[in-house]
Amino acid sequence: xxxxxxxxxxxxxxxxxxxxxxxxxxxxxxxxxxxxxxxxxxxxxxxxxxxxxxxxxxxxxxxxxxxxxxxxxxxxxxxxxxxxxxxxxxxxxxxxxxxxxxxxxxxxxxxxxxxxxxxxxxxxxxxxxxxxxxxxxxxxxxxxxxxxxxxxxxxxxxxxxxxxxxxxxxxxxxxxxxxxxxxxxxxxxxxxxxxxxxxxxxxxxxxxxxxxxxxxxxxxxxxxxxxxxxxxxxxxxxxxxxxxxxxxxxxxxxxxxxxxxxxxxxxxxxxxxxxxxxxxxxxxxxxxxxxxxxxxxxxxxxxxxxxxxxxxxxxxxxxxxxxxxxxxxxxxxxxxxxxxxxxxxxxxxxxxxxxxxxxxxxxxxxxxxxxxxxxxxxxxxxxxxxxxxxxxxxxxxxxxxxxxxxxxxxxxxxxxxxxxxxxxxxxxxxxxxxxxxxxxxxxxxxxxxxxxxxxxxxxxxxxxxxxxxxxxxxxxxxxxxxxxxxxxxxxxxxxxxxxxxxxxxxxxxxxxxxxx
Amino acid sequence: xxxxxxxxxxxxxxxxxxxxxxxxxxxxxxxxxxxxxxxxxxxxxxxxxxxxxxxxxxxxxxxxxxxxxxxxxxxxxxxxxxxxxxxxxxxxxxxxxxxxxxxxxxxxxxxxxxxxxxxxxxxxxxxxxxxxxxxxxxxxxxxxxxxxxxxxxxxxxxxxxxxxxxxxxxxxxxxxxxxxxxxxxxxxxxxxxxxxxxxxxxxxxxxxxxxxxxxxxxxxxxxxxxxxxxxxxxxxxxxxxxxxxxxxxxxxxxxxxxxxxxxxxxxxxxxxxxxxxxxxxxxxxxxxxxxxxxxxxxxxxxxxxxxxxxxx
Numbered sequence: 001x002x003x004x005x006x007x008x009x010x011x012x013x014x015x016x017x018x019x020x021x022x023x024x025x026x027x028x029x030x031x032x033x034x035x036x037x038x039x040x041x042x043x044x045x046x047x048x049x050x051x052x053x054x055x056x057x058x059x060x061x062x063x064x065x066x067x068x069x070x071x072x073x074x075x076x077x078x079x080x081x082x083x084x085x086x087x088x089x090x091x092x093x094x095x096x097x098x099x100x101x102x103x104x105x106x107x108x109x110x111x112x113x114x115x116x117x118x119x120x121x122x123x124x125x126x127x128x129x130x131x132x133x134x135x136x137x138x139x140x141x142x143x144x145x146x147x148x149x150x151x152x153x154x155x156x157x158x159x160x161x162x163x164x165x166x167x168x169x170x171x172x173x174x175x176x177x178x179x180x181x182x183x184x185x186x187x188x189x190x191x192x193x194x195x196x197x198x199x200x201x202x203x204x205x206x207x208x209x210x211x212x213x214x215x216x217x218x219x220x221x222x223x224x225x226x227x228x229x230x231x232x233x234x235x236x237x238x239x240x241x242x243x244x245x246x247x248x249x250x251x252x253x254x255x256x257x258x259x260x261x262x263x264x265x266x267x268x269x270x271x272x273x274x275x276x277x278x279x280x281x282x283x284x285x286x287x288x289x290x291x292x293x294x295x296x297x298x299x300x301x302x303x304x305x306x307x308x309x310x311x312x313x314x315x316x317x318x319x320x321x322x323x324x325x326x327x328x329x330x331x332x333x334x335x336x337x338x339x340x341x342x343x344x345x346x347x348x349x350x351x352x353x354x355x356x357x358x359x360x361x362x363x364x365x366x367x368x369x370x371x372x373x374x375x376x377x378x379x380x381x382x383x384x385x386x387x388x389x390x391x392x393x394x395x396x397x398x399x400x401x402x403x404x405x406x407x408x409x410x411x412x413x414x415x416x417x418x419x420x421x422x423x424x425x426x427x428x429x430x431x432x433x434x435x436x437x438x439x440x441x442x443x444x445x446x447x448x449x450x451x452x453x454x455x456x457x458x459x460x461x462x463x464x465x466x467x468x469x470x471x472x473x474x475x476x477x478x479x480x481x482x483x484x485x486x487x488x489x490x491x492x493x494x495x496x497x498x499x500x501x502x503x504x505x506x507x508x509x510x511x512x513x514x515x516x
Numbered sequence: 517x518x519x520x521x522x523x524x525x526x527x528x529x530x531x532x533x534x535x536x537x538x539x540x541x542x543x544x545x546x547x548x549x550x551x552x553x554x555x556x557x558x559x560x561x562x563x564x565x566x567x568x569x570x571x572x573x574x575x576x577x578x579x580x581x582x583x584x585x586x587x588x589x590x591x592x593x594x595x596x597x598x599x600x601x602x603x604x605x606x607x608x609x610x611x612x613x614x615x616x617x618x619x620x621x622x623x624x625x626x627x628x629x630x631x632x633x634x635x636x637x638x639x640x641x642x643x644x645x646x647x648x649x650x651x652x653x654x655x656x657x658x659x660x661x662x663x664x665x666x667x668x669x670x671x672x673x674x675x676x677x678x679x680x681x682x683x684x685x686x687x688x689x690x691x692x693x694x695x696x697x698x699x700x701x702x703x704x705x706x707x708x709x710x711x712x713x714x715x716x717x718x719x720x721x722x723x724x725x726x727x728x729x730x731x732x733x734x735x736x737x738x739x740x741x742x743x744x745x746x747x748x749x750x751x752x753x754x755x756x757x758x759x760x761x762x763x764x765x766x767x768x769x770x771x772x773x774x775x776x777x778x779x780x781x782x783x784x785x786x787x788x789x790x791x792x793x794x795x796x797x798x799x800x801x802x803x804x805x806x807x808x809x810x811x812x813x814x815x816x817x818x819x820x821x822x823x824x825x826x827x828x
């Protein structure tokens with residue numbers, strides 16, 4: 001019996017040691033991002049060209065109360081009271097939000113996209129339900145944040161935050177109210193000090209713009225979004241960065257700007273992008289009329305194509321005629337030798353499914369349940385932007401340029417896909433088994449390639465020393481779709497080209513917006 | 517052989533059952549080596565998406581074949597070492613997803629009898645078992661349900677009791693499986709929240725196993741009830757893909773038979789099957805398996821090995 005006791009004790013003890021020694025908690029790559037400490041405060045960003053506003057003065061911001069008033073002093077005391085009773089949780093939220101308002105709200109948006117990027121399950125009769133914005137919590141939940149929907153969401157949030165910050169910077173310079181710690185030296189400062197005037201709060205402007213646009217884009221997640229918003233505002237007060245009136249003014253400004261974007265979004269034709277059964281049938285008929293084999297869904301039951309009318313959505317960087325002019329010429333005919341050869345090439349890739357191919361395919365897949373290719377490029381950009389010590393307004397500008405180009409890339413890509421309605425490789429040859437799920441929309445041109453071509457062009461302009469890296473990443477993203485067995489070479493090469501053309505519109509804007 | 521470990525590596529993958537394994541109450545003689553090939557076939561059409569049972573026309577029937585080598589070595593009558601390594605092939609009968617194949621995990625177990633006593637009309641035996649498994653190749657874990665495994669390295673601790681009266685026996689065991697985190701090919705993933713990392717926190721597992729049956733010189737026949745519970749993890753959301761850190765639970769019922777012919781006592785033939793009665797984030801798999809073992813005595817001048825099923 002002693003022996004038994006000994007061996008059991010040994011087993012238990014070993015287990016305890018192992019479990020204690022191998023803590024499993026996993027940290028994220030940006031958890032330890034340093035507090036934002038801009039190399040330049042971009043003092044004249046109030047002169048930069050907004051996206052939607054004609055001028056910062058489109059939004060009215062009242063003059064702040066004087067710093068010697070009892071009300072202001074009460075607000076300083078609010079900071080001191082928080083700091084006096086500071087908890088570990090308070091310190092953690094200050095650390096989290098001090099890495100940057102634009103960064104954190106972009107991460108939150110990516111999270112919402114990933115949560116909602118799920119295709120609805122079919123009805124009993126083999127049709128598919130369509131999520132309803134009016135009833136977002138009923139199944140299927142609204143939205144289905146698929147790649148076009150997500151690209152548009154990133155663009156609206158980013159562009160609204162950018163316009164809000166241009167406006168914020170305008171009023172900061174105009175009113176020039178000092179930060180709480182410059183007014184009262186006994187305020188403890190938990191973030192890097194800055195000469196930037198603190199009224200209105202740039203953090204609250206970013207938060208207000210996000211909250212207001214996300215009401216439209218993710219109406220079923222308001223509890224989560226409001227909780228983040230409250231935490232963000234509290235973090236700024238606890239940190240000694242802003243008094244309550246800085247926050248209130250910034251938030252109101254952000255919301256007012258965002259309302260203009262929401263009004264635009266309501267009229268940008270995205271609401272009709274899902275199309276109609278008659279419209280879906282017409283795409284097929286039109287394709288057959290051209291003498292081509294039309295795309296059909298490889299899902300069972302057959303699912304209508306994803307947002308086939310998204311190509312008609314109003315772009316940010318060009319008008320609708322330009323969008324159509326960016327559509328490339330046709331893919332190889334489905335009956336041509338070239339199509340046969342390209343299908344064979346893809347078949348051979350999938351037969352030779354090496355581990356390295358899986359790595360590349362899965363790294364870039366960004367499929368169901370992920371933040372989509374646009375979110376992936378935002379993640380790539382964000383991790384590089386962290387190293388650049390940007391001001392909030394430059395963060396917002398650069399992400400807005402990137403995300404507007406990604407949304408517009410989606411528009412041109414989806415227009416092209418549904419104009420040509422070209423089959424996927426597995427439709428041409430059912431022996432092609434894929435290394436990731438087959439997206440449920442036509443092949444030509446590759447969405448990943450178009451997104452990546454645009455992103456690499458914009459990011460290469462913003463960070464020229466990384467340009468080669470971005471180009472190589474875009475090529476790999478594009479190639480991953482061939483390795484996966486879901487795109488032909490023509491889709492990928494043409495997609496990169498079209499994406500680059502779209503990206504150049506963002507570069508043109510960047511060269512003339514006053515920030516360079 | 518590596519039954520529990522393999523189960524731990526299964527999601528929408530099969531549940532492998534073998535007779536002479538780390539989880540039964542059979543010990544090898546000193547310096548006896550018993551090795552042989554095994555094969556199992558497992559398939560499911562229905563699976564549990566969280567707690568919701570469904571099928572999927574885009575997968576059809578998902579099948580998994582395992583071809584493996586397993587063995588047991590008797591360091592002493594009270595201490596056995598077991599090992600196993602399978603080659604796994606997966607396939608979906610519908611949809612476009614590419615099947616996977618490759619060498620999966622190496623499993624090693626130490627099985628020890630610290631206590632054995634006559635109790636009433638029968639014999640009571642206590643076992644302490646420790647196990648380790650680790651992937652032998654860099655196979656893809658994050659491609660469920662096609663993945664051949666979850667790519668964790670595991671440590672396992674099991675307590676087991678056996679009571680035999682004449683030819684009837686009952687065996688019960690409880691197991692704790694510590695699983696390492698894994699790295700996946702993408703840089704972020706969503707569970708119930710976002711994770712901006714390629715590392716996945718893998719919850720540990722517990723299993724309970726009850727076996728009842730007949731055990732004699734030539735024949736062992738048993739019924740097995742097994743419960744596997746993941747201690748954490750999350751449910752597959754509606755119409756989503758499965759993920760390695762899902763909460764994978766399964767209760768299975770099965771039977772095993774082991775036959776040792778009198779004319780070649782070194783040989784044993786093993787077969788069995790089991791079915792998932794109730795699960796969560798796993799396929800409702802029916803698994804059948806078979807193996808042949810041959811026992812060698814590595815002891816010089818020792819008497820001829822007569823029975824590799826010996827329990828006393």
